[in-house]
Amino acid sequence: MAERFIDRLAGVEARLAAACARVGRERDEVRLLTVTKTQGPDAVAEAMAAGLTLFGENRVQEARAKIPLCAAAATWHLIGHLQSNKVREAVQLFALLQAVDSLRLLELVDRAAAEAGRTLPVFLEVNVSGERSKNGFAPEGVPEALAAANRLTHVEIRGLMTIPPVARDVEEARPFFRRLRELREGWRRVSGLALPDLSMGMSHDFEIAVEEGATMVRVGSALFGPRPPKGANDAGNE
Numbered sequence: 001m002a003e004r005f006i007d008r009l010a011g012v013e014a015r016l017a018a019a020c021a022r023v024g025r026e027r028d029e030v031r032l033l034t035v036t037k038t039q040g041p042d043a044v045a046e047a048m049a050a051g052l053t054l055f056g057e058n059r060v061q062e063a064r065a066k067i068p069l070c071a072a073a074a075t076w077h078l079i080g081h082l083q084s085n086k087v088r089e090a091v092q093l094f095a096l097l098q099a100v101d102s103l104r105l106l107e108l109v110d111r112a113a114a115e116a117g118r119t120l121p122v123f124l125e126v127n128v129s130g131e132r133s134k135n136g137f138a139p140e141g142v143p144e145a146l147a148a149a150n151r152l153t154h155v156e157i158r159g160l161m162t163i164p165p166v167a168r169d170v171e172e173a174r175p176f177f178r179r180l181r182e183l184r185e186g187w188r189r190v191s192g193l194a195l196p197d198l199s200m201g202m203s204h205d206f207e208i209a210v211e212e213g214a215t216m217v218r219v220g221s222a223l224f225g226p227r228p229p230k231g232a233n234d235a236g237n238e
């Protein structure tokens, strides 16, 4: 029998509340970002009916088709890699870009945001594990990007995002989440930026991320059920 969305949401909320309680955090210190990749506007509507308003898409192409069909009260974040030729469109579609992974991309977003007459909040994606296959700034590259924030007047670096290596045991993600939080402390000092947001944790490991200081968890399959197998729709990145 199909599980209902509101039941899955209740399960996610219970896990979030328990993780917050374990480390003495308030539930409202962590925002739940609902990942809607591969889901249609009907699924977004169902999530909104259940009170969710913050959504994430990982591909501009998919978001371009979906967002106009969804209620305007939804807020959209881009959580996947952004190609330079899609920056202008991304600036139109999204309230925040979570996967800015190079200084060059940060500069392009700044320029496109200036042209659009807005200031865009972004997160820098950090490749904490150093896996070659992964997008993201190497930790050594982050200070230069933070320093650039002084001259880039149409982007606001609000935080950091990371995706740990795939692991069988979710506990293996913990050192990467912890490391990002620790790196942030140093980067706050050198840059003077508050960097309030830490976007980390997905369906299988968000409790660990919350225990390690996540302010935003990105949850898809725990809310909507498993996605179709990789390949067809779920290319992962733009």
Ligand SMILES: *Cc1c(COP(=O)(O)O)cnc(C)c1O
Residues within 6 Å of the ligand: 035, 037, 058, 079, 080, 163, 202, 203, 204, 218, 219, 220, 221, 222, 236
């Ligand atoms: C798909 C995706 C998620 C959500 O993954 P689930 O395992 O379905 O929760 C989170 N973050 C990013 C960057 C994603 O691409």
